[in-house]
Amino acid sequence: xxxxxxxxxxxxxxxxxxxxxxxxxxxxxxxxxxxxxxxxxxxxxxxxxxxxxxxxxxxxxxxxxxxxxxxxxxxxxxxxxxxxxxxxxxxxxxxxxxxxxxxxxxxxxxxxxxxxxxxxxxxxxxxxxxxxxxxxxxxxxxxxxxxxxxxxxxxxxxxxxxxxxxxxxxxxxxxxxxxxxxxxxxxxxxxxxxxxxxxxxxxxxxxxxxxxxxxxxxxxxxxxxxxxxxxxxxxxxxxxxxxxxxxxxxxxxxxxxxxxxxxxxxxxxxxxxxxxxxxxxxxxxxxxxxxxxxxxxxxxxxxxxxxxxxx
Numbered sequence: 001x002x003x004x005x006x007x008x009x010x011x012x013x014x015x016x017x018x019x020x021x022x023x024x025x026x027x028x029x030x031x032x033x034x035x036x037x038x039x040x041x042x043x044x045x046x047x048x049x050x051x052x053x054x055x056x057x058x059x060x061x062x063x064x065x066x067x068x069x070x071x072x073x074x075x076x077x078x079x080x081x082x083x084x085x086x087x088x089x090x091x092x093x094x095x096x097x098x099x100x101x102x103x104x105x106x107x108x109x110x111x112x113x114x115x116x117x118x119x120x121x122x123x124x125x126x127x128x129x130x131x132x133x134x135x136x137x138x139x140x141x142x143x144x145x146x147x148x149x150x151x152x153x154x155x156x157x158x159x160x161x162x163x164x165x166x167x168x169x170x171x172x173x174x175x176x177x178x179x180x181x182x183x184x185x186x187x188x189x190x191x192x193x194x195x196x197x198x199x200x201x202x203x204x205x206x207x208x209x210x211x212x213x214x215x216x217x218x219x220x221x222x223x224x225x226x227x228x229x230x231x232x233x234x235x236x237x238x239x240x241x242x243x244x245x246x247x248x249x250x251x252x253x254x255x256x257x258x259x260x261x262x263x264x265x266x267x268x269x270x271x272x273x274x275x276x277x278x279x280x281x282x283x284x285x286x287x288x289x290x291x292x293x294x295x296x297x298x299x300x301x302x303x304x305x306x307x308x309x310x311x
Contacts, residue, residue, distance in 0.1 A: 001045045001046070001047050001071070001117075001119045001120050001121060002039055002044055002045070002046055002047065002120075002121060002122045002123075002124065002260050002261075002264065002269070003046075003047035003048065003049055003074065003116070003120050003122070003123050003124070004032045004033070004035045004036035004039070004046070004047070004048050004049070004123075004124045005032065005048075005049045005050070005123055005124065005125050005129075005139055005142060005143075006030065006031065006032025006033070006050060006124075006125060006126060006127055006128075006129035006130070006139065007030040007031065007032055007033060007050060007083065007105050007127060007128055007129040007135075008028070008029075008030045008032075008033040008048070008050045008052055008061045008065075008082075008083075008105060009029055009030040009033070009061075009082060009083035009084065009085050009098075009100075009103075009105065010026050010027065010028060010029065010057050010060065010061070010082055010083070010084050010085070011026070011027045011028075011029035011030075011085050011087055011249070011301070011302070012024040012025070012026055012027075012084060012085065012086040012087060013025045013026075013027050013087050013249070013300070013301055014087060014088065014089060024086065026057070026060070027301050027302070028060050028061050028063075028064035029085065029249075029250070029301075029302050030050075030083075030085075030105075030127070030128075030129075031126060031127035031128070031155070031157050031250075031252070031253045032048075032050070032124065032125070032126055032127055032129060032253070033048065033050070033061070033065075034250045034253035034254060034257075034302045034304065035124055035126075035155075035253045035254070035256045035257045035260075036048040036065065036068075036070045036124075036257075037064065037065070037068045037070060037257075037302075037304060038253065038254045038256070038257025038258065038261075038292060038296075038304040039070070039257045039260060039261055040065070040068035040069040040070040041068050041069070041304055041305065041306045041307065042257065042258065042261045042292070042304075042305075042306075042307050042310075043069075043261075043307045044257075044260070044261045044264055045071075045119075046068075046069065046070045046071065047070065047071045047072070047073075047074055047120065048065055048070050048071070048072040048074070048075060049072075049074040049075055049076075049114060049142075050072075050075050050076075050105055050108070050129070051075070051076045051078060051080070051103070051104040051105040051106070051107060051108035051112065051135065052072065052075045052076070052077050052078075052082075052104055052105070053077075053078065053079070053080055053081055053082040053103070053104035053105075054077055054078065054079050054104075055079070055081060055082055057081075057082035057084075058077075058082050058104065061082065074114040074116070075114075076104075076108050076112040076114075077104075078104045078107070079104075080102060080103055080104035080107055081102070081103050081104065082103060082104060082105075083098065083099065083100045083103040083104075083105050083106065084098070084099040084100075085097070085098050085099075086098075086099075087249065089247055095161075096159060096161070096162070097161075098128065098162055100128075100132060105129065105135060106132050106134075106135050107134065107135065108134065108135050108138050109134045109138055110134075110137070110138050110141045110142075112138065113138065113141070113142055116146065116150075120150060121150060121151060121264070121269050121270070122150055122151035122152070122153060122260065122264075122269050123142070123143065123146055123150055123151070123152055123153065124153040124154075124155070124256060124260060125139055125142075125143050125152070125153070125154050125155075125176065126154055126155035126156055126157045126256075127155065127156075127157040127159070128157075128159055128162055130156070130169070130172060130173070130176070131159070131162055131163055131169055136172060140172055140175065140176060143176050143179060143180075144175070144176075144179055147179035147180075150271075151181045151182065151269055151270065151271055151274065152176075152179055152180045152181050152182070153180065153181065153182040153183075153184075153256065153260060154173075154176050154177060154180040154182065154183050154184070155183075155184040155185070155252060155253075155256050156173045156183075156185060156189050156193065157186075157189065157252060157253075158188065158189045158192045158193070160192060170193060173193060174193075177210055177213075177215060178213055178214060178215075179214070180215055181215065181216045181217065181271055181274050181275075182215075182216065182217045182218075182219070182259075182260075182274070183210060183215050183217070183218045183219070184218075184219040184220075184221065184252070184255070184256055184259070185218070185219070185220055185221070186220070186221050186222070186223075186252065187203070187220060187221070187222050190203050190206065190207075190220060191203075193206075194206045203220070204230075207220065207230050208230070211230060211231065211232045212232070216231065216232070216271075216274035216275045216277065217229065217230070217231055217274060217277070217282060218230040218231075219255075219259065219286065219289075221252060221255060223240070223248075224240050224245075225239075225240060226238050226239040226240035226290060227240075227255070227286055227289070227290060229279050229282055229283070229286050230279075231277060231278060231279050231282065232275075233276075233277070233278040233279065234278055234279045235279055236279035236280065236282075236283055236286075238283065238286045238287055238289075238290055239290075240290060240294065241290060241291060241294035243294045243295075243297060243298045244298060245297045245298065246297065246298060246299055246300050247297065247300060247301070248297055249300075249301055249302045250296050250301070250302025250303070250304065251293045251296055251297045252293070253302060253304075254292045254293050254295075254296040254302070254304040254305075255289045255290070255292065255293040256289070257289075257292065257304065258285075258288045258289035258290070258291065258292030258293065259285050259286060259288070259289035260285075261285075261288065262284055262285025262286070262287075262288040262289060263282070263285045265285075266281075266284060266285060268281065268282070268285070291310060292304060292305060292310070295309060295310070
């Protein structure tokens with residue numbers, strides 16, 4: 001089982017009525033939630049850990065997980081409110097405004113962490129759930145404690161407008177990179193994490209320093225340019241698929257789900273196997289990730305494909 005650990009929220013997506021009025025459509029979302037949904041739809045054995053509300057919006061989240069075959073029994077359910085994220089699209093790219101004070105997701109603590117069954121092979125972390133407290137410390141605690149025995153996947157998915165203490169967040173992400181087997185970053189994420197980067201060569205040197213520190217696989221995504229996969233044994237580029245982009249909401253999240261599912265299908269979701277893998281053995285998983293993300297960006301909102309849509 002692959003368990004995604006992080007935020008579940010309601011995205012308020014902008015829509016225009018036939019009358020021309022601007023409105024918001026509430027849709028279940030959250031970066032880590034979207035990755036769990038992707039895995040479930042692709043046929044993976046997917047789990048989800050988060051703080052989820054028992055309010056009416058929390059019920060929407062729970063229903064969405066069930067409908068996509070995601071097991072959320074590890075999650076902590078409480079009566080606190082559900083996080084809201086209002087989305088603004090600028091040239092097809094999503095910008096966010098979060099409402100998260102005292103929410104069910106934000107207020108989980110290390111005391112709420114579940115006992116993970118032996119069937120859990122990998123844990124995926126990232127995005128805004130690593131920023132605020134106490135949930136940020138809770139997820140970091142889980143990642144660091146489970147890293148010796150399970151594959152750790154990390155997508156920092158930086159949202160600068162939501163980060164109030166940049167240095168503290170950089171420090172947390174670097175601590176988690178140090179124990180992560182798989183790290184996925186966009187080129188924007190990489191430049192935020194390492195402000196001294198001035199060139200592509202600088203960026204690749206940073207990635208290679210992560211690989212020398214224990215990370216097995218780094219994926220850098222560059223939107224329409226595709227992805228660049230790095231390992232200690234070499235690197236390979238995977239081109240993007242040409243599609244008509246509707247919006248980019250959930251693109252990186254579904255990429256993560258596709259890659260993790262591809263690794264699982266190939267029998268590579270294992271710490272030792274990843275550590276010794278060359279880029280060619282990981283190429284099929286990266287190509288699946290690109291394929292899944294291409295479907296997601298071709299339709300509105302974070303709506304990753306089902307397995308049958310890829311056949």
